[in-house]
Amino acid sequence: AQTVTQSQPEMSVQEAETVTLSCTYDTSENNYYLFWYKQPPSRQMILVIRQEAYKQQNATENRFSVNFQKAAKSFSLKISDSQLGDTAMYFCAFMKHGTGNQFYFGTGTSLTVIP
Amino acid sequence: GAVVSQHPSWVICKSGTSVKIECRSLDFQATTMFWYRQFPKQSLMLMATSNEGSKATYEQGVEKDKFLINHASLTLSTLTVTSAHPEDSSFYICSASGDPSGYEQYFGPGTRLTVT
Numbered sequence: 763a764q765t766v767t768q769s770q771p772e773m774s775v776q777e778a779e780t781v782t783l784s785c786t787y788d789t790s791e792n793n794y795y796l797f798w799y800k801q802p803p804s805r806q807m808i809l810v811i812r813q814e815a816y817k818q819q820n821a822t823e824n825r826f827s828v829n830f831q832k833a834a835k836s837f838s839l840k841i842s843d844s845q846l847g848d849t850a851m852y853f854c855a856f857m858k859h860g861t862g863n864q865f866y867f868g869t870g871t872s873l874t875v876i877p
Numbered sequence: 878g879a880v881v882s883q884h885p886s887w888v889i890c891k892s893g894t895s896v897k898i899e900c901r902s903l904d905f906q907a908t909t910m911f912w913y914r915q916f917p918k919q920s921l922m923l924m925a926t927s928n929e930g931s932k933a934t935y936e937q938g939v940e941k942d943k944f945l946i947n948h949a950s951l952t953l954s955t956l957t958v959t960s961a962h963p964e965d966s967s968f969y970i971c972s973a974s975g976d977p978s979g980y981e982q983y984f985g986p987g988t989r990l991t992v993t
Binding site for chain 2: 795799804807808812853866867868
């Protein structure tokens with residue numbers, strides 16, 4: 763079974779600063795995908811960034827980037843130049859490549875951006 | 878991007894009654910839809926996976942007779958909570974994928990169910 767662990771239940775960051783959210787996972791699979799989703803107070807799940815495990819290069823999306831360490835099974839999210847709109851719950855998620863296609867979500871990190 | 882809607886967004890029902898929640902893919906054909914449940918301040922828990930035209934696959938511990946899932950078309954899946962009880966009160970979220978790999982998945986806005 764796949765497990766996803768987010769060890770930081772709550773975090774805060776000053777506006778315009780940088781923050782890193784941690785995520786580790788446990789799997790025996792070699793081909794998989796990793797995702798970070800944002801859930802603001804509206805509860806709508808929004809894709810932030812994703813990474814294919816076979817790609818060594820870390821994914822980036824504007825102010826969001828990941829540090830993917832496959833051997834360590836670590837997938838952290840860095841948010842640069844934090845904005846008030848980044849305040850949300852952030853979920854790390856794992857998806858096996860191939861059959862099933864279901865997400866395994868971590869427990870989430872509540873991020874607050876302080877003005 | 879692709880849009881997934883859910884209806885209703887919020888529903889209150891009396892204990893013992895049944896309630897149906899719809900999940901629609903508005904601008905793509907969803908071969909697979911997923912239903913999640915989320916308790917306050919907790920993560921999303923996968924309840925079941927449904928493929929169009931076939932029976933849903935339920936996760937361990939989810940009562941299939943209580944949570945009826947139908948995926949009758951490529952744009953619509955429904956979740957019916959039968960004989961609802963207060964402990965069924967939760968936030969229900971669907972996601973949909975038209976991509977065989979499931980890599981491209983889109984979430985609905987969720988439905989808040991309150992059972993009184």
